[in-house]
Amino acid sequence: MHLLDQIDHCGVVAPDRPAHVSEGRTLTYGELRKQSDAFAAYLTETLGDNRAPVPIIGHKEPEMLIAFLGTVKSGRPYVPIDLSIPAQRAERIVANSGAALTLTPAAVREALAKPSSAKPQRVGPDDPYYIIFTSGSTGEPKGVVITLSCLTSFVDWMLAEQAFPAQAEVFLNQAPFSFDLSVMDLYCSLATGGTLFSITKEAIANPKVLYQAFAQSGITTWVSTPSFAQMCLVEKSFGETMLPSLRRFLFCGETLANETAAQLLDRFPAAEVWNTYGPTEATVATTSIRVDRDVLARHSPLPVGYMMPGTKITIVDESHGIAPDGERGEIIISGPNVSPGYLGRADLTAKAFSESGGIRAYRTGDWGRMRDGLVFFDGRIDGQIKLNGYRIELGDIESHVRSLSNVSDAVVLVVEKGGKLDSLAAFVVLKERGEGSDFELSLGLKKQLAERLPSYMVPRKFSVLEAFPMTPNGKADRRKLAEMLR
Numbered sequence: 414m415h416l417l418d419q420i421d422h423c424g425v426v427a428p429d430r431p432a433h434v435s436e437g438r439t440l441t442y443g444e445l446r447k448q449s450d451a452f453a454a455y456l457t458e459t460l461g462d463n464r465a466p467v468p469i470i471g472h473k474e475p476e477m478l479i480a481f482l483g484t485v486k487s488g489r490p491y492v493p494i495d496l497s498i499p500a501q502r503a504e505r506i507v508a509n510s511g512a513a514l515t516l517t518p519a520a521v522r523e524a525l526a527k528p529s530s531a532k533p534q535r536v537g538p539d540d541p542y543y544i545i546f547t548s549g550s551t552g553e554p555k556g557v558v559i560t561l562s563c564l565t566s567f568v569d570w571m572l573a574e575q576a577f578p579a580q581a582e583v584f585l586n587q588a589p590f591s592f593d594l595s596v597m598d599l600y601c602s603l604a605t606g607g608t609l610f611s612i613t614k615e616a617i618a619n620p621k622v623l624y625q626a627f628a629q630s631g632i633t634t635w636v637s638t639p640s641f642a643q644m645c646l647v648e649k650s651f652g653e654t655m656l657p658s659l660r661r662f663l664f665c666g667e668t669l670a671n672e673t674a675a676q677l678l679d680r681f682p683a684a685e686v687w688n689t690y691g692p693t694e695a696t697v698a699t700t701s702i703r704v705d706r707d708v709l710a711r712h713s714p715l716p717v718g719y720m721m722p723g724t725k726i727t728i729v730d731e732s733h734g735i736a737p738d739g740e741r742g743e744i745i746i747s748g749p750n751v752s753p754g755y756l757g758r759a760d761l762t763a764k765a766f767s768e769s770g771g772i773r774a775y776r777t778g779d780w781g782r783m784r785d786g787l788v789f790f791d792g793r794i795d796g797q798i799k800l801n802g803y804r805i806e807l808g809d810i811e812s813h814v815r816s817l818s819n820v821s822d823a824v825v826l827v828v829e830k831g832g833k834l835d836s837l838a839a840f841v842v843l844k845e846r847g848e849g850s851d852f853e854l855s856l857g858l859k860k861q862l863a864e865r866l867p868s869y870m871v872p873r874k875f876s877v878l879e880a881f882p883m884t885p886n887g888k889a890d891r892r893k894l895a896e897m898l899r
């Protein structure tokens with residue numbers, strides 16, 4: 414069945430069931446169906462034959478869901494842009510997507526006030542369904558194109574594996590819609606007639622509000638990064654009494670530590686904990702494993718799981734051969750969930766994607782190993798890191814620091830504390846030292862950078878150097894710089 418029919422089905426059989434709850438606002442399945450249909454008609458009338466992607470800038474408003482579904486019902490992919498993305502970067506994303514129209518929740522409401530009788534034609538299996546922009550190593554965000562069939566293969570797998578009961582689940586939506594982890598909760602919920610329970614960035618920043626929201630949420634399936642659950646575990650009352658209906662934790666996006674999984678199993682004895690792994694380029698997740706006491710006892714670090722059926726993971730060693738069982742190599746994913754590539758960037762697509770016999774493959778840039786069919790993640794090959802669940806390309810930040818008016822060169826590194834990634838530190842060589850203390854200089858650089866990058870990408874610490882130490886090849890010596898941070 415077409416995913417959109419699956420979603421609309423609930424609008425027909427249970428129109429009053431809540432599809433989305435956010436900050437006290439509820440959107441029912443009946444409203445979602447009607448309003449997304451109306452929005453699709455509006456887009457069809459407004460844009461005619463222009464099938465360019467439609468960026469939607471907002472946060473957790475119900476209009477986001479109406480706009481996502483309305484856009485694909487009109488045959489166009491949507492580009493979710495969360496409000497945490499600074500205006501300048503959002504502008505780059507909009508420009509790179511070639512959009513004819515950019516929407517906000519207010520614009521969606523206005524559009525819904527203008528009924529249209531146009532007849533929209535929805536996306537087909539090979540059409541782009543959404544485009545999520547991720548951190549690119551050149552400083553330019555790159556748009557990962559996900560087709561309807563990529564999304565369907567992911568959602569079908571999740572539904573078969575997790576067997577969510579129909580019209581009974583409440584899914585936590587923690588991730589912003591511009592992060593593909595949110596696709597897991599959004600579409601598992603919509604496809605099964607579940608309720609998506611969104612928490613806003615303001616609630617996340619205010620523990621009292623957050624835990625109150627949890628206590629009233631009725632969440633049954635928790636979807637988040639491990640870092641977010643780790644943050645919640647700091648609160649002693651975060652447990653079964655606060656969330657009595659919780660039966661399942663689904664994690665993705667970064668390493669799930671044994672300690673986090675063990676604490677969750679203690680605090681939520683009736684819940685399962687799952688680790689899943691995958692890049693945006695292969696539609697959210699490609700492997701999964703239920704982490705029970707036995708898995709915890711046998712593995713440290715934890716595995717990222719078994720491959721989803723129909724998709725293949727190959728570990729390729731440095732001589733481009735298949736690595737023997739247990740040996741390290743690059744994780745290559747091939748199968749129907751692999752994206753056709755980056756929007757308008759044939760050069761970047763050719764570097765990371767390939768096709769053989771009609772099956773697409775993606776080089777993840779992740780180190781991994783396979784043992785008895787289980788996949789283990791061993792870190793990044795390049796400078797891409799995960800900090801508090803956010804995917805960050807250090808090269809992306811560096812190119813922005815370098816573009817500041819008084820900076821001639823920059824290196825950005827991650828500071829580790831107690832074996833964990835803790836924060837970002839930047840080393841800069843200035844064009845002119847000028848007046849002012851190092852502290853004042855740092856403050857000035859941070860302020861300028863905050864206008865260009867989301868706050869999680871602004872280094873906490875800046876150090877001004879006369880010159881960088883060099884490797885024999887004449888490159889900045891990152892190892893020596895890292896030693897300066899200790």
Ligand code: AMP
Nearest residue numbers: 665666667668689690691692693790804
């Ligand atoms: P994103 O495209 O933002 O989802 O980031 C994808 C990257 O996050 C992957 O290529 C991995 O480096 C990392 N990642 C995703 N899931 C996991 C996991 N379960 N454990 C460790 N790292 C992960």
